[in-house]
Amino acid sequence: MNDEIIIKSVANNRVRLKSDLFALSSNLELIENEFKDIFIDFRKNISCKSIIFKYNLNITLDSVIERLNNLFNITASIPASKAICGTSCSSCSLKKHDEKSWKRKLFEFALLSGYAIYIFVSENILGATIASTAFSLVGIISFVAAIPLLKESLEDIKQKRFTLQTFMSGTLLLAIFFGEATAAFEIIYILRGGMLLEEYIANRSRQEIQNLVELDVKKVYVLVDDVEIEVNIEELKQNDIVVCRSGEKIPVDGIITQGSAEINEAIINGRSEPEYKKESDEVFAGTVCERGRVFIKVIALGNETYISRTMREVELSLMQKSPSELEADRLANRLLKLGTALTVGTFLLTGSFSAAFSVMIIMSCPCATVLAASTAISGGIANAAKQGILIKGGDALENVSKSEVFCFDKTGTLTTGKPVITDIISLSNKDEKLLLEYAASAEYRNSHPLANSIVKYADEKNIEINQNILSEVIPGFGVKSKIDDKRLLVGNKALLNRYKISLKDYKNVSSKLLNSGKTAVYIALDDEILGVLGFTHEVRKGTKQMIEDLRQRGVKHIALLTGDEVKVANGFALDFGFDSVFANQSPKGKADAIEELKKKYKSVVMVGDGVNDTYAMSKADVAISFAAGGSEAAIAVSDVAITHSHPEDIVNLYDVSKKSLNVVNQNYYIGTSTNLAGVALSAMGRLTPVGAGLIHIGHTIGIMANSSRLAIDDNNS
Template sequence: MSKTIEIKSNIKNRARLKSKIFTKSNELVIENILSKEVKSIRMNFACHSLIVEFDSNITNLNRILERLNSIFDINKVVSKNIVKNKIKENYLTSCNSCKSCTLYPNEKSWKRKLFEYGALSVVAIGVFIKEHILMTALSPVAAIALGGLSVFAALPLINDAYNDILNKKFTLETFMAAAVLTAIFGGEISAAFEVIYILRGSRLFEEYTAEKSRLEIKNLIKMDVKKVYVQRGDVEIQINLEDVSYDDIVIFVHGEKICVDGTIIEGEAEINESIINGYSQSVHKKVGDKVFANTIVDSGRIKIKVDALGDETYIARVLGEVDKYLSLKSSSEVMADKLAKRVLKVGTLLTISTLFLTSSFTNAFSVMIMMSCPCATVLAASSAISSAITNAAKHGILIKGGIHLENISKADVFCFDKTGTLTTAKPIVVDYKSNLPNKEFFEILLSLEDKNSHPIAKAIVDYGNELGFKKLNNIKIDNKIGLGVQGKIGNDTYHLGNLKLMQDNKITIRQNKALKEQQNRANTIIYLAKNYKFAGFISLSHEIRDGSYQMIEDLRKRGVKKIILLTGDDELVAKEFAKKFNFDEVHHNLMPDEKAKIVETLSKDHNVAMIGDGVNDTLAMSKADTSISFASGGSEAAIEVSNIAITNSDPKDIIKLYDLSKFALKIANQNYLIGTSTNIIGSGAAMLGLIGPAGAGLTHIGHTSAIILNSSRNRLKQ
């Protein structure tokens, strides 16, 4: 028996697999090993296929394949004519496989799909012009060609319907396929083509948006470090990253990206861990401390004993979780599925009832055409939302789907990250005091910090330069990792750094009103001492984005129940910052998974919106009902994972987005009234024989035009 599995499809928590192992004799075995992993199992023994529906909270396709592999020893997984010999290599988000990886459609397949849909679009435009503008019927040859094209375009739908029938299921796909084929062979070819054209377009868009997000996440954690230095005995040698093993000793110095998880066994360093915890300043790490992949050594030199590599690193596991939650259905999508089932039942019942009551195939067929393509239901929301999305894009708000625009005005809890979201990521000088002359004070600061790449040092240097001061020459500098810097100019010794540097050198800090005020505000304070005596301080903070206060207040006015701060900053900084905004809750010292747990808990009882800008926010964003990223300076992962990206990072755009969502929903409800009423009237007229198949098509055109015209009001919304 072949040990090959072919993946026919994997979309929205539903996968269809094909293999010779899917036989009647293996049915019970397969059901037993997958029963706890999946929600439903359907097997088609005639074509050796298995269809599984699963919950991404519980499992994923990779795990399902591994379960099958544990029993049948699968040696190949085939998809799109590409053979992979390692199951994990195909499906792990952070794999190093090429563009042919089966979860990520390769460039050629997307070009083919876009070409096919582009060709269908050209035909659709031609048919529309001929029938509705020139008001001429298709010639027999053109009708036959269009019918053949419609059948070809409908093959995926027909194939799904065929499998459903074999498995004794009657779904919307079955009804739609029957309607399309009936329309084609009943002579209503244009109506059939319209139905299949809409379906192909919507499926292509859904697949593209989902796969693009996954591809961006995969690219993000693809390590750009190719070679590293490792210790072999008493010698440090350079090797390829792929040759690094667990328990190896890897060396990293100033400016390098750490590419493993591990424990420091020698040295100390200032490490930028904002990608992990969102903390606004570099963290001092010493022997015994843990470090993580994708963080950066701002200064210092460390030796790390490797604890985790590749897919096992913390950041890879976090983004793997993000990838899993990307495929979860929203509550609106679940409701849409229920509505589709109701449409199926009503449409089938009306069609059969019409045929039974009137004995007229034409009347029944007209009802089928009217009910088989729920254009009114689809367009009522989609046209209103699409119009609103276009309007938002003009204002620099990129919305990745209608459901996300709908959800934002339903959110009753808003969670905010701090650094980079409500504040800018760049520290700024807010105050300074010194008993030295200003010229000497800033000349010393510039001289000591000139070669330091730390963001705080750069902010001090930039501030001094703006004031017109210059650094001194002939200065001897000794960097104190995690503390600051010691320098000697002539016969004078200077210390510049944090409070611990002062304490270690027995320098007494003289309290004054200005210093106490900055300490109470939880700002970052850098102290200066001259010849072991306190000489002054300079205070820095992260600038609050213009409009942040007003945005929070406006959300409250619109009825938002809770506004919460989630940050990696320490308790003092977080609480002092929160006082300015009057947050309902403040959570500090958070790691990414801790942020996610808070959002997940809130989501059980509330509709939650999460606003952030960094990789550390992505897992929490993936758990929220709606996620919004500030794109200006934000991480690519946050932008791609988010449902909505605000390109200008303007807090006022949150309110603009909220109001646009409310207005779009109002328009959508009006459209539902237009579409539903015409569908009901049209179906009734078709049952009575007052309109035929052509009339059913014209009814679609009529209410479609009214809906689109009403939806265009969204484009005018400011």
């Protein structure tokens, strides 16, 4: 036995390892027990001699490999730093889409289609007899067309595995050399078509994912010896200094070395409010510099950027089999054994080689059983990706609609980055109307979300705004303007500190706002603080409807997990119809709440957006990072990343999950019923080997067509 551990693929904290060690159940149990303290998820595939697991973010892959080596007394293995994505075994691989290879396959299938039409017309319309011997034209074409399948079978035989491909290949070769080459051709034709459709569906998913992160940036400015030089983006390398100005898309992940700017990071965190970034802050590719100029030291570019790595992890999900797909594999293996018994039994009972051979053709190709789950799950993932819902594995897709509990974080998940005025507090003899007039006049030409909120609120209150006041926008602080020859400041605490205006006398007022989770904007005339405006983020539109829709679909319990104070959390939960509230929770408290709910209900979903949600997300059966995960930690832990900020996407995800499972069951019914009918007719001598091939054409096309509805359907209701 070769004990070497090979790293087949790595994506953030998810990895797949392969070794002969993983072919033994006892070793897999030992690994699961040994690493239960650091594994978030653990899956095993004995037939592939591989394991897939997610591990804690504070653990390195090198340390995991070292512990495995020590566990099995291995002197050497492949280090994580040198890991590359390897080739999967034939039973669980998904072929990478290649444009040239794809065109060649289409051309080959077109030729096979032309010959299939020729056979059909000759036999069924012209009444001609097609020679079906091994060395006839159809025999030679069948053998050549079967070569891709034969190659996979050879690989399985080398690894001493008797698989579906091995059995099918043997059956097809027997069919060709025993004078049933026409029937063999029909089955091969169907298999080639099925392989093309699977690749097409997978490629649709990849394309939808790629569209989400397409930069559309061809040229960038790089700082060289204090001179900005325009270069092609392909020429960039690590540690280069890239310059970005207002309105430009940032092309790399990096650290700001000079300058400051307001950066729209909606693609990363889904928030409409831009983030003020300054020297030493990190920025990400795909985000937009809305106002300002920054010099960025390149840390990662191209496929190594944060958003690209995230999307690559989603793409890897297409290689991971869901519970339905694994069950389909087990069913297919049982069908192989049953098929052998039925074939022998038919020959012994009837003495008819033709009848036995027809049964063998029916039962030796349970491709429809395998495709029943795989095409439906791939179609569901593709459909979700088109809606901006990125699912990292078929198991997550299936478990969403099986879950009885949905838990939601509040801040940043159910609330937006759009500010709304909740408090107007006068700290002088000025009334609220005058405070709003001052603030709206100063902020009138500022595009910051807080400024827009102030102006909009003043308009709603019919307050006259002086549009002729000149103001200076100070990014990250607020605005400075003049009114009646006096300096007017509207901004945050840092702005007051900048002009040496003390908040000491109003500490209680500001603390009350901040403790309530509100943003404070101060209004000062010269050195006197006139008042303060309190802001909170509005609740995302459709939140209440989402909760109602989930309940209508059968979700038994909907919980709110938040760090807010009890009164605030209870009031929010009462307004929106939550079943339970876990308020004032630390990250560990949220995780404990998940564990508590898992004891009472079947499967729990956790929806969050920040670092403080990751512990709870890791404990849930399905973790969803809302708005593509407000933090890198959240998206690393999550099973599903939702790129838009719409609560209805949660319902859409549930519907895609439910519909995918329904399609799997429909496909099983199509495949099983036609197989049973085919075996019965074959055993009675009513179905020829060619007819058996037609059975495959019927139910395989039916399954493909049924699953393809998922990939192209825009309405999952």
